Amino acid sequence: MTTPRTKNPVPSWLSTPYPSVSHSIISFPRPHVLLVTINRPSHMNCLPVEATIELGALWSWYDSEPALRCAVFTGAGTRAFCAGMDLKQRLDIINTNDVALDYPRGGFGGMSNRTGKKPIVVACNGHAHGGGFEIVLNADVIFASPNASFRLPEVLRGVAALAGALPRCMMLFGNHRTMDLCLSGRVLSVEEAVQWGLVKEIVPQEKLVSRALDYASDIAALCPDSVIISRLGAREAWETGVSRATIRGQELYADGMLKSKNAEEGLAAYREKRDPKWYPSHL
Structure with a gap:
């Protein structure tokens, strides 16, 4: 296995090492x-x-x-x-x-x-x-x-x-x-x-x-769950067509976003008039 090539040290906040690359x-x-x-x-x-x-x-x-x-x-x-x-x-x-x-x-x-x-x-x-x-x-x-x-x-x-x-x-x-x-x-x-x-x-x-x-x-800097789900909801039309994308987006929103800690944090921050502190996304 080749040694990973980096311009900067691998940050300690990564939870897993990245795959080795040579090109x-x-x-x-x-x-x-x-x-x-x-x-x-x-x-x-x-x-x-x-x-x-x-x-x-x-x-x-x-x-x-x-x-x-x-x-x-x-x-x-x-x-x-x-x-x-x-x-x-x-x-x-x-x-x-x-x-x-x-x-x-x-x-x-x-x-x-x-x-x-x-x-x-x-x-x-x-x-x-x-x-x-x-x-x-x-x-x-x-x-x-x-x-x-x-x-x-x-x-x-x-x-x-x-x-x-x-x-x-x-x-x-x-x-x-x-x-x-x-x-x-x-x-x-x-x-x-x-x-x-x-x-x-x-x-x-x-x-x-x-x-x-x-x-x-x-x-x-934005909510990672919202970014992931917004992107997937939009790209669903790219892959399957508009009608299916609408249904799939609703499924992702209901099953993923509202069950995450980030949804609670974002809404609480809005109510309390403060900047949100996002959690890592595990979607």
């Missing part, structure tokens, strides 16, 4: 906030199969760790957030007839088909192409640098974007914009991405991660 840097720069940085800048932060498996395990751990409430995902360097799959490795797998290791249930990068419990904010520090774009499409909130761009270049490579991007593009952008992207393989500029509602803000490169961390800290 990313893990740090905890703010209270209750996880920062994950893909650390392959010389390869445009593309991900081999092993890196995707690592990230799948890491996001599962993040969801189960009560002390963590929001995560930020970014890439090392200033050129690329993630250029997608390591295509050289993929070609080797095809040429040698090796069987690739199975991707985690969350899909590429552990994220392209992730549902999860807790929010992940992307600080897109450059190109997000192929699988990198598929990760971004399933993130909860996206900040991007001025040089960021988004692309599904699979038609140029003899493959297809089957890790979650196509249906998500259709839901986000509609038929004609999706067809424009996936049939031409063209680059979607960061300015277009803002116009299309994908990117929340364009932030200067040197301030990008800090801005995303500030935003994550704002989320982490």
Whole structure:
């Protein structure tokens, strides 16, 4: 097993150790906030199969760790957030007839088909192409640098974007914009991405991660149970459709939120005109 790579010491407030990773840097720069940085800048932060498996395990751990409430995902360097799959490795797998290791249930990068419990904010520090774009499409909130761009270049490579991007593009952008992207393989500029509602803000490169961390800290300061359930209630429509999402949201609210100590604390704090002191979420 490789040694975990950290930028900061592991905080004592974590209840469980995080999985070992060798292709990313893990740090905890703010209270209750996880920062994950893909650390392959010389390869445009593309991900081999092993890196995707690592990230799948890491996001599962993040969801189960009560002390963590929001995560930020970014890439090392200033050129690329993630250029997608390591295509050289993929070609080797095809040429040698090796069987690739199975991707985690969350899909590429552990994220392209992730549902999860807790929010992940992307600080897109450059190109997000192929699988990198598929990760971004399933993130909860996206900040991007001025040089960021988004692309599904699979038609140029003899493959297809089957890790979650196509249906998500259709839901986000509609038929004609999706067809424009996936049939031409063209680059979607960061300015277009803002116009299309994908990117929340364009932030200067040197301030990008800090801005995303500030935003994550704002989320982490809120009731963790409310954040989890609000996110799941909204995402249910993404997965199942509006009518089912309405019913499921009510089930989650009744069975989860009102039975938690945080519901009592939040309502008591409102009555007593004080700031609430949230408990870790065990949903």
